[in-house]
Amino acid sequence: xxxxxxxxxxxxxxxxxxxxxxxxxxxxxxxxxxxxxxxxxxxxxxxxxxxxxxxxxxxxxxxxxxxxxxxxxxxxxxxxxxxxxxxxxxxxxxxxxxxxxxxxxxxxxxxxxxxxxxxxxxxxxxxxxxxxxxxxxxxxxxxxxxxxxxxxxxxxxxxxxxxxxxxxxxxxxxxxxxxxxxxxxxxxxxxxxxxxxxxxxxxxxxxxxxxxxxxxxxxxxxxxxxxxxxxxxxxxxxxxxxxxxxxxxxxxxxxxxxxxxxxxxxxxxxxxxxxxxxxxxxxxxxxxxxxxxxxxxxxxxxxxxxxxxxxxxxxxxxxxxxxxxxxxxxxxxxxxxxxxxxxxxxxxxxxxxxxxxxxxxxxxxxxxxxxxxxxxxxxxxxxxxxxxx
Numbered sequence: 001x002x003x004x005x006x007x008x009x010x011x012x013x014x015x016x017x018x019x020x021x022x023x024x025x026x027x028x029x030x031x032x033x034x035x036x037x038x039x040x041x042x043x044x045x046x047x048x049x050x051x052x053x054x055x056x057x058x059x060x061x062x063x064x065x066x067x068x069x070x071x072x073x074x075x076x077x078x079x080x081x082x083x084x085x086x087x088x089x090x091x092x093x094x095x096x097x098x099x100x101x102x103x104x105x106x107x108x109x110x111x112x113x114x115x116x117x118x119x120x121x122x123x124x125x126x127x128x129x130x131x132x133x134x135x136x137x138x139x140x141x142x143x144x145x146x147x148x149x150x151x152x153x154x155x156x157x158x159x160x161x162x163x164x165x166x167x168x169x170x171x172x173x174x175x176x177x178x179x180x181x182x183x184x185x186x187x188x189x190x191x192x193x194x195x196x197x198x199x200x201x202x203x204x205x206x207x208x209x210x211x212x213x214x215x216x217x218x219x220x221x222x223x224x225x226x227x228x229x230x231x232x233x234x235x236x237x238x239x240x241x242x243x244x245x246x247x248x249x250x251x252x253x254x255x256x257x258x259x260x261x262x263x264x265x266x267x268x269x270x271x272x273x274x275x276x277x278x279x280x281x282x283x284x285x286x287x288x289x290x291x292x293x294x295x296x297x298x299x300x301x302x303x304x305x306x307x308x309x310x311x312x313x314x315x316x317x318x319x320x321x322x323x324x325x326x327x328x329x330x331x332x333x334x335x336x337x338x339x340x341x342x343x344x345x346x347x348x349x350x351x352x353x354x355x356x357x358x359x360x361x362x363x364x365x366x367x368x369x370x371x372x373x374x375x376x377x378x379x380x381x382x383x384x385x386x387x388x389x
Contacts, residue, residue, distance in 0.1 A: 002027035002080075003055040005041040010295050011128040011145040011223050012064040016052040018123040018152060022162040026195060058079065062137055068121060071165025072183050087186055091117045092389055093382075094180060095189060097196035098166050099125025100371050101361025102153045104378035107192045110158035112386040117190070118155075119166040119180075124148045125198040126325070126362065127371060130221060132244060132274075136372055145222055147371070156298060171195075171357070179357045186355030191389055193331070194381045195344060195352070195359040199325035199369075204236065208234055208292030216298030217319045219308055221245045228242050228318045234301055236260075236289060241269035243275050245320050248279040259284045261306060269339060327363045350381035358385055 001022060003349040004027050006013035020027050032038040032051050045053050045060055056079050061067055070076040077083075095105045098111045109116040123255050127148040129296040134141050155162070170181035171193065179187040199221040203209060203222035209217060218224040221244075235246045238260025247260045258265075259273065266271045275281050284303060290311065291302040300315045328345045329336075337353035344352055344359040346366075352359050359380040361374035 004269055005030045005032050005045075005051050005053040007032060007051045008171075010051065011220065013039070013052045013125065014145060014149055015124065015128070016054060016064050016121050018066055019067060021156065021165045022123075022164040023077075023080075027229045032088065033226035035096075040250060041061070054107050063155065068165055072121065072167050074184055076165065082116075082141070086117060086163060087188060089115075090114055090214055091188070091190040092360065093192045093385055094119060094190040095194045095195065095196060096180075097125065097361070097363070098123045098152075098164065099196065099361060099374065100148070100151060101363075101374040101378035101381075102194070103155050103196070104384040105150075105196055106162075106374040106378075107155050107158060108379045109194075109385065110155075110160040112158075114382075114386060114389065117161045117163070117188070119163050119168060119182075121165060123152055123164055125337065128223065128341070132248065133371065135370075143222060144371075151327045151375075156373055169331055171332060171354075173354060173356060178354075180349075191356065192193075192385045193357045193383065194350075194378070195336075195357065195363060196329040196361045196374075196378055196381075197363045198374075199362045201321060202324045202326050204289060204292075204321055204323065206289055206291055208298075212292055212294065212298050213321075216294065216317065217292065217321065219321055221248045221320055225249055225252055225254075225320075231317045232315055233318045233320065234289070234314070235320045235322060236258055236334070237324070238262055238265040238283070238285070239322065239324075240271060242322035242326035243267055243271040245322050246281050247271070247274055247278065247343050249320070251319065251351045254280065256281045256284065257284060257301075257316060259287050259289060261286065261288055269318045289319070295385045325362065325369070329363060338387070341365075346351070351379065351384070 030037045037346040054067050055095045062198050092114040093116045095102050095118045106118045127144040133144050141298050167183045168180050172179045177189045178193045232255040234257045235242050236259045246256045286306045288304050289301045290304045292301040300313050303313050329342050343365040346359050346364045350358045362369045
């Protein structure tokens with residue numbers, strides 16, 4: 001029996017459920033917004049306060065990170081008595097990644113009748129931290145994780161094999177097939193691959209960042225912001241994602257310090273106007289963080305004026321970083337042609353430098369990193385694969 005203590009509206013709870021859904025497994029879900037359920041979770045976990053918390057056959061697995069580690073190692077399937085058959089089957093297509101590009105590639109491939117396998121460590125990609133999305137057709141205003149959830153459940157209606165918690169570590173090719181190397185030394189042989197692994201947040205690379213990552217330094221306001229409701233916080237980055245994060249935190253009653261290295265905020269004019277209209281948001285232009293300070297928790301940041309060199313200390317309880325993204329291509333270095341930013345170079349048909357391998361979305365050298373563009377690129381890649389196969 002699988003039991004999950006969740007906050008149903010929170011991304012990590014949705015991710016945990018998606019792992020079990022991808023294996024066709026049912027589970028009992030307990031909402032810890034109910035104080036009685038929350039107290040029960042505290043007692044069963046001996047004090048764990050964050051959701052999700054997962055139990056299998058009355059044994060505590062842990063939180064979402066623990067679940068992912070169990071899944072990648074293969075221990076989850078052992079616990080559940082699942083025999084994986086994906087390694088011996090003949091697949092037309094493997095899609096790597098489950099963000100908007102990967103999900104839409106899988107959907108279009110399945111609709112064309114390709115025998116398709118979708119592999120990813122988790123569902124959602126950057127959409128989970130996208131905040132409020134107001135530029136996706138058909139949705140006037142929707143949270144990024146909610147939009148991703150609609151993509152996900154639409155995909156589940158199709159004949160496609162989905163394995164979350166699978167980490168692809170290498171990619172090679174023989175005369176006829178592409179070979180994927182997975183965690184644990186396992187291998188998969190497929191006719192074609194679409195790489196849609198997206199990107200990860202860029203680091204600040206300052207003193208204190210590594211120490212407080214996950215404990216005061218975060219990327220996702222939707223995931224972590226409510227912990228700091230009503231408190232002073234910093235957001236680093238003055239582009240669209242930084243401004244959206246600042247506005248979301250202001251709605252939680254936070255006193256927001258928005259820090260950007262440029263002389264004025266970038267991105268969409270409508271967001272710039274909203275930021276300047278919010279008395280809860282103070283903008284520090286042409287400034288950078290030199291150090292993140294604190295004992296057990298984040299207590300302040302050391303701010304440097306890039307024009308004068310003047311330094312000042314600003315009290316904050318959290319730092320949310322929004323300074324750009326780095327493509328998830330570590331496992332492809334020396335395999336595919338990458339540009340100087342580490343992005344996969346593709347042609348107008350989404351083909352990469354290796355025969356049988358296509359790529360789509362933010363992991364590629366396309367100029368516009370937008371949800372709708374990534375979704376469209378995933379569809380386009382799947383259509384081109386279908387033509388070849």
